[in-house]
Amino acid sequence: MARTPEQVGIWLRGRRTKLGLSQSQIAELAGVSTRSIREIEHGRARSAHSPTVLRLIGVLGPDAEGGPVDGPSLRLDILGPLTLHVAGRRTQPGATKQSSLLALLALHPGTPVSLEEIVDILWEDHPPASSLNMIHTYVTRLRRLLAPAARPGEPSGGVLLRTRAGYLLDPGGDGHGSDAARFTTLASLPEDANEAYAQAESALRLWRGAVLQDMPSRLREHPSAVTLTRLRLTVLQAYADSALARGTSDHALHELRRTADLEPLHEGVHARLMLALAASGEQAAALSLYTALRDRLDDQLGVRPGPELTDAHLRVLRRDLPRPATARTTVSPASAPSTPPVVPALLPYDAAFFTGRADHLARLDALLPAAGEGPAGGSGVCALTGAGGAGKTALAVHWAHRVRDRFPDGQLFVDLRGHSPEGPVRPVEALARFLLALGVAAEALPGTPETAADLYRTLAAKRRLLVVLDNAVDAEQVRPLLPGGPGCLVLVTSRDRLAGLAARDGARRIGVDVLSPQESRLLLHRTLGAERVDADPRAAADLAHACGHLPLALRIAAANLDHSPWRTLEEHAAELRDGDRLSALSVTGDATTAVRGAFDLSYHALDAPARRMFRLLALVPGPETGLDAAAVVAGLAPAEAAALLERLTAAHMLREHRAGRYRRHDLVALYAAERLRLEETAADRRAASEALYSWLLTATGHCARLLYPGQPPLPPTGTGTDGDGDGEGPGDTVPPLRIPDAAAAIRWLDDELPNLAAAVQQAAAERHPASWRLADALRGHSWTRKTAVDWAALGRAALDAARAADEPVAQAAMHNLLGAAELHQSLPYAAIPHFEQTLALSETGGWPEGTAVALTNLASVNWLVGRLTHAAEYLERATEIDRRNGMPDGHPVVLLTLGITLRDLGRLTESLDRLLGAERAPRDLGSLHNGILTHANLGRTLYLLGDPARATHHLATALTMVRESGEQGSEAYVLRFQSSLHRDNGDLTTALDMATTATRLFDQDGEEYYRADARIALGSVLLALGRPGEADVAYREALKLAEERGADELRARALLGLAAATGLPDREQISRALDIARGTDHLLVEAEALTALAGAELRHGEAATAVARAREALAVHRSTGHRKAQADTLDILGRAVDATGEEDPAPYRTEAVEIFRSLGIPHGDRDPR
Known part of the structure; x- marks a missing residue:
């Protein structure tokens, strides 16, 4: 039986004294307070079986008398194999069926188990006729076995009882006669x-394996x-969470x-x-x-x-x-230390004088999650649906501001432009914006919509975020933007009913209709003043009715009245009724005409310069307008334009979205376009558009020259809209370009990219040369903002315009952009036809720079798919064209690509010559990115040629340039090469760190080729560290990625790694790798496979075959100049000829050691591949 609290205290004091520990030391060991130890020693323990006492037993162990509990005379443990202790001695429970019966009863301590369940467990579906008699026999035997634990004076000893409901096992010990009972008590964890x-640690110590792991x-x-x-x-x-913390x-x-x-x-x-x-x-x-x-x-x-x-x-x-x-x-x-997450706050300004919607606000409040719970109702998605101008956005933004404190991890907002002339925002564009707001670096944005959505959901999974998706076109646009985290709430606004979002995604829908008459009156009260409205309540009601009780129309009408204080409400309402405008305002479901009358009045209340600005802004494509673009299209100085924009904002015809950036409601934009067609002549519209296109081309071209100086621009066409490139723009009144450096150029392009994309589409629809010129100027930016806009759609639109204009050079440039768009999606074979068209059309149009670009891009694609000979031929042709065009040493990008290609072809000396030429090229022809790649590849080629000192210098230079520029993709590129150098030099810790970092960075970029290549480098380091299991994982991942990518060179190298990761090299895998390598132009990989096969044959005892194979490999390595590979092969050849006994191995071994020493590699080391 259990001891009294006083006895427990005596036990604890005695045990502590014997172990020489203080109360505070005991408390720290057991994870309890010193006060708890003091209370127990003073005889104030709540129970001998309390969690605290059980933890003390686990920490201190029992003494000679067993512990603070008179060790239950029966102990039956099931957390692992079934074990039985009776009166302190371990006892075998008997044969299988008898043991199974005892185990079943132990699973239900103190609870009867029916005969039906016992029969089912012991015999399943085929019980013998004597099953009940057999159960009685087993029970009798168990009672004899348990007799020493019997409690005198109780029926059947009080241990194994027969009740009306079945058999019951009472192990005693106050319910703690089994490890399962003790564990259940300890599993109720305290809050501290x-x-x-x-x-938790004490509870887990009780487990010796799976529950009843030796039972059926x-x-x-x-x-x-x-x-x-x-x-x-x-x-x-x-326990793990606590340990991590x-x-x-x-x-x-x-x-x-x-x-x-x-x-x-x-x-x-x-x-x-x-x-x-x-x-x-x-x-x-x-x-x-x-x-x-x-x-x-x-x-x-x-x-x-x-x-x-x-x-x-x-x-x-x-x-x-x-x-x-x-x-x-x-x-x-x-x-626990952590990096503070970025807390986005993207909500627009809250609407002034927000009025009414009490019922809507209450229904939205009901969606708020309770403390520690997910959103009420479970879905976490709510859609505000209704006609245009009904105030959905104002309601959503107002409520979001009210509850923003309930979402401490941030608020996201995006206008999806579902009913905009520019077309809806693609989900991947919205995801890019959200990821940037959540702290993802621009260069780390995922390359595909799926990976962007995965990263977004991952970042949002454990955050409490409020996401407002404004002006959605349909459910398909919304779904990729749903975060899915239990702490997130999504509020969508749309003119669409979004029935699919409700049916499939469980969205709550709240209809947003017009204001009630009372709410309309209250809105007029707040905007015009109570005195003016109350002076003529009937006229106020008529005005509200004329506006259809639409909030947008009411606000515009109020702004007009406020601008004309002498006009009465009755007069204004009467003007709305004239000209059939009342019926227009009351048409159900036609928001385009519903507010035209109100817009007319607001528009005509403006002075002439403001009206002209309002009209001309319709020419600016894209979701928003910047101050400079407004100045250009109106032909004004920036200060004059700013004053007019302020007037339009005050009249609610514009909204300042952020400093210097203006947006209009969709209906207002449509109205502006209508006024433009009615009031501006075709010549004036054309002149303003030309000025805008010219300015956009000038600014975009200026940014391209700052960021991508080696990128050849399109030649002039004589249309007058080519952009003069001097940074002055098309006229004297145009604002000067405020883009002094590369950083400013990136900011400007990022700000204007949606507008530039819209400008390309608009110009393409007009068959204007600006479409292809703008698209081509953005070509370089497309490589760093792969998913920010739909580059393929831009390219196709501009290509159609170029074809209509019969401009072969322009068509060539657009095919080049389309090829790049295919490469952004990891589709090299789809890119080849576009680059081939670029080549043919550049030659037809007499554009040699375009021909060189096409040849270079064709070479890059052919290199990616393993056609190295074709790639080299393309690059040699490109070099000849560049030389004829005034670059005697060639273009640095072409020389860099050719150097890489020649190295993979095994022509290392020629590779070094081209790479040194790229290094010497004038800086104004190359970008920082290409400079980094040039130094990195110089390091790689020099190391293969046996010059480790110069290799180390170039790799260090590349890494320094990376760290100064912050280019993540380039950093991974350099680290991949450096890890191999450190691996061979024996600095495996550094090599592992670099290979791991390169793998992580390439994974963020999403390009399968480099992800696979980094894993091959990582696998080789893990092999050198003696961790073949982890290396096998890395190589298998690399093989899978290479197969998905169609990269045969990487497939072969991954197979070689897998073969090396086995205890005895797998000749079948090496032979597969050799066959694959011979099917490509990768001579270095083919020679590597030959060396590996020679080593495998030697390990398998086939010395003569190994000698022949090693000689074949050595001949190839000598022809390429790959020094380390020569040493590896000479080492194998020496051991192979030694095994045959037919030749002196000393010359081979001596030469191998000399090469190893020249490379700084301890000659006893072996390349793990």
Whole structure:
């Protein structure tokens, strides 16, 4: 029986004294307060079986008398193999059926188990006729076995009882005669973080394996066993979370690893194991674990990883992990170090004088999540639907401002332009904006819509965000923008009913109709003043009725009246009624005409210069207008234009979206276009458009020269809209360009890109040369903003215009843009026809610069798909054209690409010559990006040629340039080469760090070729570290990516890595790699495969074959000049001839050692590949 609280106190004092520990030391060990220890020692323990006492037993162990509890005379443990202790001695429970009966009863301590369940568990569907008699026999034997634990004076000893409901096992010990009971008590974790951590640790120590792991499956899979297992998972995850927060993740690694093996599809356990591995310095293992589980989920369940796992993956990639705690340091989860997340605040200005909508606001308030819960109703999506001008946006923005404090992680807003003349915003464009707002660097934006949506959902998964999606066209536009996190709430506005969003996505819909008469009157009260409205309430009602109670129309009407204080409400209402405008305002569902009368009055209340500005702004394409563009289209100085824009804003004809950027309601924009057609002559419209196009071309061309100085512009066409390129613009009144440097150029292009894209589309519809000239000027920017706009759509529109104009050079440029758009989507074969058209049309049109560009791009695509000989031929032709065009040494981009291609062809000396030429080229022909690549590839080629000192210099120069420019993609490119150099020199720690970082950065970029290449580099370092299992994972991932990409060179290299990762090299895989390499032009890879095959044949005891193979490989390596490969092959050849006994191996070994020494490689080391 249990001891009294006084006896528990005596036990604790005695145990503490014997171990020589103080009360505070005992408290720290057990994770409890010193006060709790003091209370227990003074005889004030709540129970001998309280969680605190049980934790003390786990920490201090029992003494000679057993512990603070008179060790239950019966102890039956099931958290692992079934074990039975009777009167302190371990006892065998008997034969299988008898043991199974005892295990079943142990799963229900203190609860009767029916005969039907016992029969079902013991014999399943085929019980013998004597099953009940056999059960009685087993019970009799068990009672004899348990007799030493019997409690005198109780029926049947009080241990194994027969009740009306069945058989009942009472192990005694106040319910703690089994490890399952003790675990259940400990699993109820306290709120104090430190105590919860210690108690969870004590609970997990009780587990020796799976529940009843030595019993038949029907017991192992019994619901009670499953419940215990699930409870253990809950405790383990809480323990792991606490360990991670405390910086002691290594404490949880063993339990997490063991559980991950038992639960191969449990995302929560694997997510925590990933974080624990990464926090313990095993980032590669953590990433490999993610890949393996992702593939299992796909193969076995057909699902993708959930938010918890993807969030852990992102944290590992970002190294967003707590630091390991120092000795004897306690860190609470709240104080765990982390990087503060970006908190976006994108809501527009709240509408002044917002009126009414009390019912709508209450219904929106009902959607707010309670503390610690998801949004009420479960969906987290609400749609405000109604006609244009009904005030949906004003309502959404007003409510969002009211509740913004309920979403501490930020508020996102985007105008989706669902009913805009420019066309709706593509979801990927909105995602790019959201990701930038959430802190993702522009150069790290994912390359595809799917990966952009994945990253968005991952970043939002554990945040409380309010997302406002304004003016959606349909449900398909909205769905990719739904974050999915339980703490997020999405508010959509649309003229569409969004029935699909309600049916499929569970969106709550709230209809937004016109204001009530009372609300309309209140709005007029607030905008015009109570005195003016109350002076003639009937006229106010008539005015509201004439405006159709549309908020937008009411506000415009009020602005007109405010501008004309002498006009009465009755007069204004009468003017609205004239000219059949009343019926126009009351047409149901036709928002375009519903407010025309109000717009007319507002428009005519403006002075002539403001009206002209309002009309001409209709010529500016895109979702918003900048001050400079407005000045250009109106032919005014910026100060004059700013004054007019202020007047339009005051009259509610414009809205200043942010400083110097103006937007109009869709209906106002349509009205402006109508006024433009009616009041401006065709000649005046044409002149204003020409001025705008000319200014856009001048500014965009200026940015292109700053950012991409080697990019050849299109030649002039004589149309007058080519952009003079001097930065002065088309006229004296045009504002000067305020773009002094590359950083300013990037900002200007990012701000104007949606408008520039719209300008291309508008000019294309007009068959204007500005369409293809603007599109071509944006060509360089398309490589760094791959998903910001639909580059393929721009290219197609401008191409149609160029064809209509019969301009072959323009068509060539647009095919070049379309080829680049295909490469953005990792579709090299689709890009080839476009670049071929660029080549043919450039030659037809006499544009040699375009011919060189086409040849260079064709070479790049052919290099990507393994056609190296074709690539080199294209590049040699491009070089000849550049030389004829005044570049005697060639263009640096062409020389760089040719140097890379020649290296892969095995022509290392020629490669070095071209790369040095690229380095010497004038700086005004190359960009910073190409300079980095040039130094990186010089380093790689020089190292292959056996010049490690110069190689190190160039790689270090490249990395310095990277760090100064912040180009993430270039950094990964350089680190990939540097990791191989450090690997060969024996600095494996640095090599692993560089290879891991390169892999992470390339994964963010999304380009399969480089993602695969980085994994091959990582695998080679892991092999050198003696971690073949992790290397195998990296090589398999690389092989999968290479196969998806169609990159045969990478397939061959990945197969070589996989072969090396096996204990005995796999000749079949090496032979496959050799066949693939011979099918391409990659001579270096072919020679590498020959060397690997020679080594494998030697390992398999085929020395003579290995000698022949090594001689063949050595001949190729000598022809290429690859020094390290020669040394590796000479080493194998020396060992092979030694094994045959037919030749002296010394010359081969001596030459190998000399090469290794010249490269700074210890001659005992071996290339792990």
